[in-house]
Amino acid sequence: ESFGSNLILDADGCTVQTRNNIYALGLNKTLYTFNPVNYQLTATATLNCSNSSGIYSIGLQRNGVLWVLHDDRSLYRYYIQLGECRPTTFSSNSSDIRLFAMTFLKSSTNNEETFYVSKQNDPPNALGTIDLNTLALSKVGNYTNITGYADIAGTRSSRLFGLFLD
Numbered sequence: 001e002s003f004g005s006n007l008i009l010d011a012d013g014c015t016v017q018t019r020n021n022i023y024a025l026g027l028n029k030t031l032y033t034f035n036p037v038n039y040q041l042t043a044t045a046t047l048n049c050s051n052s053s054g055i056y057s058i059g060l061q062r063n064g065v066l067w068v069l070h071d072d073r074s075l076y077r078y079y080i081q082l083g084e085c086r087p088t089t090f091s092s093n094s095s096d097i098r099l100f101a102m103t104f105l106k107s108s109t110n111n112e113e114t115f116y117v118s119k120q121n122d123p124p125n126a127l128g129t130i131d132l133n134t135l136a137l138s139k140v141g142n143y144t145n146i147t148g149y150a151d152i153a154g155t156r157s158s159r160l161f162g163l164f165l166d
Contacts, residue, residue: 014062018080023066025058031066031078049076049085059102061113073098075135090135097121097128097137105154116160120149127152 021033024041031045047055053072060066066078068085075090092098100117107114115130117137124142127150131138143150148166155161 018060018062018064023058023060025055029055031058045078045080045083047078047085049078049087050074056099057101059104059115061104062106062111067102067115069100069102071099088135090130090137092137097126097139100128101149101151102130103152103154103160105160106156106158108158116152116154118150118152118162123147125149 020037021035024032024034025047026032026043029047030043031047032041033044034041047066047068049055049068050070050072053070053074056069056071058066058068064080066080068076068078070076073092075088076085077088078085092100097117097119099121100119102115102117104113104115106112113132115132117128117130119126119128125146125148126142127140129138129140130136143164146164148164150162150164152160152162
């Protein structure tokens with residue numbers, strides 16, 4: 001999806017904003033950037049993608065698109081450079097993965113990203129992926145020997161980590 005001709009990506013597919021900042025969501029739908037070089041935390045936007053519900057989780061692509069999941073299970077794309085939200089056609093109604101944490105993980109062989117989700121609604125908790133072209137949700141598998149749900153994060157070196165909460 002096109003969102004501006006001024007988008008400059010580096011060799012890893014990152015924008016200046018995604019390479020140098022960490023994004024966090026605060027109260028009242030406030031999006032913050034944290035610069036780990038100078039330890040500066042800055043409120044950058046208010047995410048008003050949906051007026052009907054609160055925000056459940058966010059996941060950031062290297063190209064500057066922030067995916068926003070609301071409590072009502074609606075999924076939006078927030079374009080950081082444009083400061084605007086756009087709804088998606090995603091529906092989790094046909095899956096048992098309805099509320100989830102999310103992260104993007106770069107392939108170790110190219111700049112393609114995989115959209116990972118970690119189920120957080122009803123046991124058994126599971127890992128899944130969402131296809132970025134079709135927005136189809138696929139289950140990778142249930143977590144075994146773990147009773148809690150996981151917040152997940154990906155690294156630049158293409159590693160997926162989970163913080164399991166019980």
